Structures are given as C-alpha cells and as structure tokens.
Amino acid sequence: xxxxxxxxxxxxxxxxxxxxxxxxxxxxxxxxxxxxxxxxxxxxxxxxxxxxxxxxxxxxxxxxxxxxxxxxxxxxxxxxxxxxxxxxxxxxxxxxxxxxxxxxxxxxxxxxxxxxxxxxxxxxxxxxxxxxxxxxxxxxxxxxxxxxxxxxxxxxxxxxxxxxxxxxxxxxxxxxxxxxxxxxxxxxxxxxxxxxxxxxxxxxxxxxxxxxxxxxxxxxxxxxxxxxxxxxxxxxxxxxxxxxxxxxxxxxxxxxxxxxxxxxxxxxxxxxxxxxxxxxxxxxxxxxxxxxxxxxxxxxxxxxxxxxxxxxxxxxxxxxxxxxxxxxxxxxxxxxxxxxxxxx
Amino acid sequence: xxxxxxxxxxxxxxxxxxxxxxxxxxxxxxxxxxxxxxxxxxxxxxxxxxxxxxxxxxxxxxxxxxxxxxxxxxxxxxxxxxxxxxxxxxxxxxxxxxxxxxxxxxxxxxxxxxxxxxxxxxxxxxxxxxxxxxxxxxxxxxxxxxxxxxxxxxxxxxxxxxxxxxxxxxxxxxxxxxxxxxxxxxxxxxxxxxxxxxxxxxxxxxxxxxxxxxxxxxxxxxxxxxxxxxxxxxxxxxxxxxxxxxxxxxxxxxxxxxxxxxxxxxxxxxxxxxxxxxxxxxxxxxxxxxxxxxxxxxxxxxxxxxxxxxxxxxxxxxxxxxxxxxxxxxxxxxxxxxxxxxxxxxxxxxxxxxxxxxxxxxxxxxxxxxxxxxxxxxxxxxxxxxxxxxxxxxxxxxxxxxxxxxxxxxxxxxxxxxxxxxxxxxxxxxxxxxxxxxxxxxxxxxxxxxxxxxxxxxxxxxxxxxxxxxxxxxxxxxxxxxxxxxxxxxxxxxxxxxxxxxxxxxxxxxxxxxxxxxxxxxxxxxxxxxxxxxxxxxxxxxxxxxxxxxxxxxxx
Numbered sequence: 001x002x003x004x005x006x007x008x009x010x011x012x013x014x015x016x017x018x019x020x021x022x023x024x025x026x027x028x029x030x031x032x033x034x035x036x037x038x039x040x041x042x043x044x045x046x047x048x049x050x051x052x053x054x055x056x057x058x059x060x061x062x063x064x065x066x067x068x069x070x071x072x073x074x075x076x077x078x079x080x081x082x083x084x085x086x087x088x089x090x091x092x093x094x095x096x097x098x099x100x101x102x103x104x105x106x107x108x109x110x111x112x113x114x115x116x117x118x119x120x121x122x123x124x125x126x127x128x129x130x131x132x133x134x135x136x137x138x139x140x141x142x143x144x145x146x147x148x149x150x151x152x153x154x155x156x157x158x159x160x161x162x163x164x165x166x167x168x169x170x171x172x173x174x175x176x177x178x179x180x181x182x183x184x185x186x187x188x189x190x191x192x193x194x195x196x197x198x199x200x201x202x203x204x205x206x207x208x209x210x211x212x213x214x215x216x217x218x219x220x221x222x223x224x225x226x227x228x229x230x231x232x233x234x235x236x237x238x239x240x241x242x243x244x245x246x247x248x249x250x251x252x253x254x255x256x257x258x259x260x261x262x263x264x265x266x267x268x269x270x271x272x273x274x275x276x277x278x279x280x281x282x283x284x285x286x287x288x289x290x291x292x293x294x295x296x297x298x299x300x301x302x303x304x305x306x307x308x309x310x311x312x313x314x315x316x317x318x319x320x321x322x323x324x325x326x327x328x329x330x331x332x333x334x335x336x337x338x339x340x341x342x343x344x
Numbered sequence: 345x346x347x348x349x350x351x352x353x354x355x356x357x358x359x360x361x362x363x364x365x366x367x368x369x370x371x372x373x374x375x376x377x378x379x380x381x382x383x384x385x386x387x388x389x390x391x392x393x394x395x396x397x398x399x400x401x402x403x404x405x406x407x408x409x410x411x412x413x414x415x416x417x418x419x420x421x422x423x424x425x426x427x428x429x430x431x432x433x434x435x436x437x438x439x440x441x442x443x444x445x446x447x448x449x450x451x452x453x454x455x456x457x458x459x460x461x462x463x464x465x466x467x468x469x470x471x472x473x474x475x476x477x478x479x480x481x482x483x484x485x486x487x488x489x490x491x492x493x494x495x496x497x498x499x500x501x502x503x504x505x506x507x508x509x510x511x512x513x514x515x516x517x518x519x520x521x522x523x524x525x526x527x528x529x530x531x532x533x534x535x536x537x538x539x540x541x542x543x544x545x546x547x548x549x550x551x552x553x554x555x556x557x558x559x560x561x562x563x564x565x566x567x568x569x570x571x572x573x574x575x576x577x578x579x580x581x582x583x584x585x586x587x588x589x590x591x592x593x594x595x596x597x598x599x600x601x602x603x604x605x606x607x608x609x610x611x612x613x614x615x616x617x618x619x620x621x622x623x624x625x626x627x628x629x630x631x632x633x634x635x636x637x638x639x640x641x642x643x644x645x646x647x648x649x650x651x652x653x654x655x656x657x658x659x660x661x662x663x664x665x666x667x668x669x670x671x672x673x674x675x676x677x678x679x680x681x682x683x684x685x686x687x688x689x690x691x692x693x694x695x696x697x698x699x700x701x702x703x704x705x706x707x708x709x710x711x712x713x714x715x716x717x718x719x720x721x722x723x724x725x726x727x728x729x730x731x732x733x734x735x736x737x738x739x740x741x742x743x744x745x746x747x748x749x750x751x752x753x754x755x756x757x758x759x760x761x762x763x764x765x766x767x768x769x770x771x772x773x774x775x776x777x778x779x780x781x782x783x784x785x786x787x788x789x790x791x792x793x794x795x796x797x798x799x800x801x802x803x804x805x806x807x808x809x810x811x812x813x814x815x816x817x818x819x820x821x822x823x824x825x826x827x828x829x830x831x832x833x834x835x836x837x838x839x840x841x842x843x844x845x846x847x848x849x850x851x852x853x854x855x856x857x858x859x860x861x862x863x864x865x866x867x868x869x870x871x872x873x874x875x876x877x878x879x880x881x882x883x884x885x886x887x888x889x890x891x892x893x894x895x896x897x898x899x900x
Contacts (some may be wrong), residue, residue, distance in 0.1 A: 242450070244441070244447070245441065245448065245512065247433070248434065248441075249513070249515070250434035250461075251430075259452070259460075264449070264450065264451055337451065339450075340451070340498050
C-alpha cells in the first residue's frame with residue numbers, strides 16, 4: 001500500500017496528463033474564435049483612417065494574415081511549441097513579456113481578495129450553521145445576497161466614494177502604487193512581498209493601502225458562495241454521527257466544533273475556493289478597470305477590443321493553464337486533508 | 345433498591361416536527377443497578393434509542409424532555425448544564441452507537457480520537473494519553489495496536505470500528521454504558537465476538553450497561569432483565585425466561601412469536617388470531633417434474649473478478665428446480681450478493697455459464713439483458729425497501745413500470761387491473777397505491793418491492809436480504825407472504841441472507857459461501873442441525889438463540 005501523500009502525488013500527476021488534451025482544445029478553439037470574430041486587425045493597426053490599400057495589405061502580410069486559416073494555425077501552434085506567444089500590436093512587446101509583467105499584479109490582487117473572502121466567509125458560515133434559522137443566520141444570508149447582487153464595479157465605486165472621497169482614508173485608486181514611491185527590486189512581482197524583502201516598510205504600507213479596496217470589492221462578490229458552502233457542509237458535519245460521539249464523551253465545545261466538525265466541513269470549501277479563485281482571476285477585469293489596476297484581465301480586454309489576436313490567445317492559454325494548476329493544487333490539498341481520498 | 349445507579353422516573357420526551365409535536369417517550373420508569381446489564385428491547389419507533397439519548401443528554405435540537413426525571417447517582421441529569429454536564433458525559437456515562445464507522449471521525453486517526461476522550465477528563469500529558477489509548481486498544485483486543493493507532497476508520501472493518509468505539513466509551517471508566525444497537529449491521533460471527541467483548545469488559549470493570557436492541561434473542565443472551573418498549577411505553581419487564589415462556593402483554597407475545605428461533609416454522613411467527621387469515625392457503629403438492637425436463641436454473645463454474653484481480657466469486661455451481669427455495673448465506677464479503685447479481689444478470693460474470701430454462705444466458709451482456717425474453721422471468725427484490733423505490737414514483741407507478749416495459753402493457757384498465765391484482769397478492773391495501781414511498785411504512789414499502797418483482801409473473805425471484813431493514817414483526821409477515829407466493833405460484837426463490845434462522849425456515853436447501861466459494865451445501869434443516877464444516881458451525885453458533893429449557897435454567 002502506498003502512503004497517502006505518494007498516492008496523492010500519483011493522482012495529481014495523472015490529472016495533469018489528462019488535462020493536456022483539454023488545454024490543446026482550448027488553444028485551437030480560441031484561435032478559431034478569434035478568426036471568426038468580426039474586425040480586421042490590419043485595418044485597426046494601420047497608420048490611420050486614410051491608410052491605403054497597399055499599406056493594409058503589407059501589414060496583413062507582416063502579420064501572416066494573408067495565409068489560409070489552417071496554415072496560420074500550424075504556424076501558431078509551432079510558435080507556441082517554441083514558447084513564443086507572438087507579439088502584441090498594441091504594446092509592441094512580446095505577449096509573454098506583457099503577461100509576465102501583468103500577471104503578478106492580478107495574482108496579488110486575487111490572492112488577497114480570496115484570503116479576505118475566506119477569512120470572512122468561513123466564520124460567517126460556521127456561525128450561521130451553529131444557529132440555523134436564527135437572526136444571525138438570516139443576517140449572514142442577507143449579507144451574502146447583497147454581496148452577490150451588487151456588481152463588483154458598483155461596490156468598487158462605492159468603496160472609493162466612501163473611503164477615498166468622503167473619509168479620505170484610502171489613497172487614489174490609480175494602480176498598484178502611487179507614482180512617487182520608488183519601486184523595490186522585483187523578485188516575486190508581488191509588490192507587498194518585494195517591499196518586505198527590500199526592508200521598505202513605508203513602501204509596503206503604501207502598496208497594501210492601494211491593494212485593500214480593490215481586494216475587498218472583489219472579495220465581497222465571492223464571500224457568498226464560500227459562506228453558503230461552509231454553512232451547508234458545517235450543518236451536515238454538526239449533524240453527523242461522529243460529532244454526536246464527540247459530544248457523548250464530553251469533549252469541549254471548541255474541540256467539537258473546530259477539530260471534529262469544521263475540519264470535516266472544510267473539505268468541500270477547498271474545492272469551491274479553487275473554482276472561485278480561477279473564476280476571479282479572469283472575471284476581475286471590472287475591478288482592474290475601476291482601480292486602474294495593471295492586471296492581465298484588463299490587458300486582455302483592451303486587446304480584444306482592438307482585435308489584437310496574440311494577447312487574447314495568450315491570455316486564454318494562461319487562464320486555462322492556471323485553471324489546471326489550481327485544480328491540481330486543490331487535488332493535492334484535498335488528498336492531504338482527507339485520508340480517504342487516496343484509497344479510492 | 346438502594347444500589348440503583350440510574351433511576352428513570354416517568355420520563356417523557358417529545359420532538360417538534362413539521363407536522364406538530366410527536367411524543368416519542370410517554371412516561372417510562374426504569375432502574376438500573378450498579379454493574380447490571382439491562383436489555384431495552386423494542387421495534388423501530390418504540391422510543392428505546394430516544395430514552396438512551398435523553399439519559400446521555402444527546403437528544404438533537406428538536407427533541408425535548410417534557411416531563412419526568414432521570415436520576416443518576418441521585419442527581420437529575422435533565423437539569424445539568426455546561427461543565428457539570430460535560431463532566432458526566434464520557435466520565436460517568438458513555439454511549440456506543442449503531443453505525444460504528446459513521447460514529448468515528450473519518451479524518452482523524454483513531455489513536456487521537458481515543459486520546460481526545462481521555463484528555464477531556466484527565467489532566468495528563470499527551471504522551472501519557474497516547475499510552476493509555478494504546479492500552480485501551482489492547483483491552484478491546486485489536487491486533488497490532490501500535491500500527492492501528494495511526495489508522496483511519498475507513499481502513500478498519502466494521503467490527504474493528506466498533507471495538508474502537510468501545511475503547512472510546514470506556515476510556516474514562518464510566519459507571520454506566522449505554523449501547524445503542526451496538527452490533528446491528530455487523531456479521532453474526534463479528535456480532536458475537538463484539539458482544540462477548542462488551543459483556544466481558546462491563547463485568548470486569550463493574551460497569552452497568554443498558555443494551556438497546558431490536559433483537560430479543562441478543563438481549564436474552566446477555567441480559568438478566570429485559571424491558572420491552574412499545575410506542576414510548578414499557579409494556580413488560582421481566583427476566584428472559586419469563587418473557588419467553590410466559591409473556592404477559594399482547595405486544596410481547598407478538599414480538600416473541602415473531603423472533604425466529606432454531607425450531608420455529610414460518611407459521612409460528614405470527615400469533616394465532618393473525619394466522620387465521622392465511623391459514624386457508626393449503627400447500628399444493630408439487631407435481632414431480634417430467635423426466636428429462638432441464639432444471640429451471642443451472643449455474644456452472646461461475647466466477648467474478650473485479651479490477652484488483654482477486655476473485656470475489658470462484659467456481660460457483662448450483663441448480664434449482666421450479667418452485668424450489670434455496671438460501672445463500674455467508675458473512676459480508678463472502679460473495680453472496682455478487683453471485684445473486686450475476687444470476688439476475690445485473691453484472692457480468694468473468695467465467696462460467698448461467699443456464700435458465702435450458703438456455704444459456706450467462707453470455708448476454710448485463711447491459712442488454714433487459715431486452716432478453718428472460719428478463720421478466722428473473723426478478724429481484726432488493727435489500728433496502730427505502731432506497732430501492734423511486735421517490736418520485738407512486739406505489740402504483742412502481743408496480744406498473746415493469747408491466748409496461750417487460751409485458752408491453754399500455755396504460756388503461758387492463759394495467760390498472762393487473763397492478764391491483766399484484767397489490768392484493770402481496771396484501772397491500774389498494775388505497776395505498778397512489779401514495780409515494782415516503783408516505784408508506786417500511787413493511788408497506790417492502791410489499792411494493794415484492795409486488796413490483798412478481799408483477800410480470802417471474803419464475804425465479806432473487807431476494808437480496810429482503811427483510812434486513814425490517815422489524816421482526818414486519819419480517820414475520822413478509823416471510824409468510826414470500827412462502828405463500830412460492831406455494832401458490834410456484835415461484836422459485838433464491839434467498840440471500842445473513843440471518844440463518846430465516847433461511848432455515850424459508851429454504852429447502854442452503855448454500856454456505858465463504859470468500860467467494862461454496863463451503864457446504866445441503867438440505868437446510870440437516871445442514872443447520874448438523875454442520876459438517878467448522879465455518880458453518882461457527883455461523884450457527886453465533887446466532888443469538890432464544891434458549892429455552894435446560895440451557896437457560898442453568899444460566900439463571
């Protein structure tokens with residue numbers, strides 16, 4: 001018999017292999033979708049509205065758009081195989097470089113938002129489950145409903161209005177850091193960590209202040225699913241036979257609720273948190289726009305609006321890759337948290 | 345009695361449900377002396393478990409003690425709060441539950457779970473608690489206890505889990521142990537080992553025990569005094585001997601009659617007034633089959649291997665004549681369910697052949713068998729009547745469905761007549777037909793399951809533990825029904841069960857399975873009275889017999 005961890009790793013590896021065909025499918029599908037969408041990038045990127053036919057033809061040739069779609073696909077795939085995601089017409093830089101610069105900003109924001117959401121949602125769910133049907137339970141439900149109903153850009157604007165305009169507590173909502181702060185040497189790309197590594201606590205505080213509002217407005221949106229799933233699985237857990245056993249031997253309230261009930265109830269929350277994370281990373285474009293956050297999602301949206309194929313394709317590939325990776329991490333976490341998984 | 349450890353006085357418990365308040369316990373009075381083992385026997389819904397939960401203060405939120413007192417060492421348990429209560433739970437009284445695997449935390453090593461219980465009541469170091477936990481695992485006779493300390497419940501068998509549960513319950517040497525159906529769901533042999541262990545530990549440590557069970561035989565084997573509960577009241581309290589030889593209350597009489605014993609016959613299971621209704625049916629002498637007729641079912645060298653490679657069933661052969669009843673017995677994991685499912689053609693055998701009525705059906709894939717003309721000849725009654733009925737089908741739909749699929753009947757009067765005829769044959773009142781499963785009792789659901797199976801007039805009925813989830817009194821009626829169907833309609837029964845007493849009554853022949861192969865087979869009565877192999881003997885001995893006569897007298 002394999003040890004639990006070993007078996008989990010084997011399972012994770014198998015899962016990774018089985019996701020490769022799906023990734024390839026995403027690649028081809030996005031490619032075709034971009035060609036089908038109306039809009040001619042060559043016209044868009046020509047020098048101006050008066051550009052002549054010859055100029056447009058020339059750009060088209062440069063971009064390889066004069067070839068047939070299957071040929072373009074083969075070129076595209078062979079480029080991907082060499083690690084070349086193409087060049088963005090918009091920024092003039094390789095897509096890979098653009099993504100590498102902007103991904104940490106998105107990741108930092110999403111991680112922080114997820115952390116805030118979890119810290120808020122799990123206790124809320126637990127409290128609601130401990131007193132189902134009580135005022136607390138209804139309060140949590142109302143809060144969750146509000147969080148879902150209000151779109152992120154509205155809650156974002158509200159937060160800016162209150163904390164920046166009225167109270168003046170928050171800094172300008174203009175990106176990751178105000179222009180006058182000197183940036184630390186980039187090691188992780190996560191500004192808050194880079195500042196810490198550089199020992200610049202003032203900078204760290206400035207970065208955190210910039211981060212907090214967008215993160216909170218994103219978190220508000222995902223607290224609901226996390227809190228609801230925590231409540232539901234906590235209810236099941238509290239009503240289970242093993243919690244009754246724990247109570248029958250007189251374990252303390254804390255031990256019953258945390259060690260016995262919550263640790264079992266947290267398992268489905270891990271799964272949902274993984275899904276929520278992947279969704280947030282792509283869907284936070286509105287928050288990035290409202291707070292001028294230089295992330296990948298707003299980059300991809302700009303590219304899409306200007307028919308810039310390469311960045312959009314690169315972005316979708318990146319998202320698909322992250323989705324696979326996150327699922328893998330969830331799988332491993334689950335395998336560690338639940339000893340039953342490895343023996344299926 | 346001055347030595348009373350527990351004194352329950354006119355206890356009343358009510359549950360608040362959506363349909364109003366339900367009184368589960370309606371004034372029971374009970375005493376348990378130090379070191380005594382008391383049996384609390386009753387059928388489902390009698391309030392026996394609720395009494396146990398009220399005593400240990402584990403009633404769920406909807407349940408409330410509405411009257412009476414529970415005095416434990418003179419202290420009223422129902423009034424305890426907070427820390428006083430926790431000092432009682434586990435330390436002074438503890439409980440063992442029905443489903444041992446579910447009763448243990450699935451993601452916590454069992455050693456830690458035992459240590460948790462110890463650390464709650466003793467101020468000792470974690471290492472000392474661990475050492476004590478190890479000692480306890482030894483005390484409950486778990487093999488290789490050092491290695492088992494780090495095991496999780498899913499890695500242990502049901503019997504092992506129950507031992508761990510016992511270890512947790514006795515970890516702080518409580519004065520009172522309440523065992524709620526501790527061995528229901530375990531194999532008979534495991535059941536005996538676990539109960540023996542429990543009785544031994546209780547005796548050695550001087551613990552008083554309340555054994556809550558539906559099994560009168562089990563209670564009689566281990567308890568000196570038995571209280572019988574019905575609908576929230578104690579109807580009779582006596583020693584096992586008096587209970588079995590001279591039951592006073594009508595309910596006790598019915599319960600005693602319905603509990604199968606080594607010598608009982610199907611007709612004995614119900615009391616005389618109930619018997620009148622079925623007495624009219626006289627057994628038709630079965631005509632001897634014409635010479636050269638093939639047997640109804642012939643199974644040749646059947647084997648089934650699942651993915652792991654080891655055979656679940658190997659080299660299984662049997663024959664059955666029309667109208668014959670054959671029992672298939674064995675412990676869990678012996679392959680009896682796998683065998684019955686292969687014969688029903690619900691799963692495919694790896695090797696061997698099944699010949700039904702002279703035609704080979706073993707090679708028709710299970711997926712396609714529903715198109716075979718033999719599908720309606722071989723029908724199955726499943727173990728759990730609750731789970732095997734579609735919750736969105738009424739009783740009528742359940743019975744009508746196979747008629748429409750297999751007999752090609754369309755809706756209308758003809759179908760209605762056939763369904764009503766089936767319902768009548770199984771004794772299901774016609775006004776219940778429009779009801780959904782959740783509106784029916786366990787026994788009624790079992791009847792729907794049987795009516796569905798006999799709707800297409802099968803020639804072979806495979807029954808997979810059809811009465812395991814039923815109360816004994818309901819079981820008695822269902823068994824009678826099956827026996828009558830067999831005699832009236834000449835249906836052959838393949839009866840899969842772990843309950844040897846039931847098999848002995850219902851089946852002409854019995855096949856004993858172990859680890860996927862046949863250990864012994866023969867005429868039922870002879871096989872049970874005089875088992876030839878050690879394994880069969882062990883099985884027979886493990887049945888909690890209701891001992892009558894000298895054996896019991898000697899024990900008292």
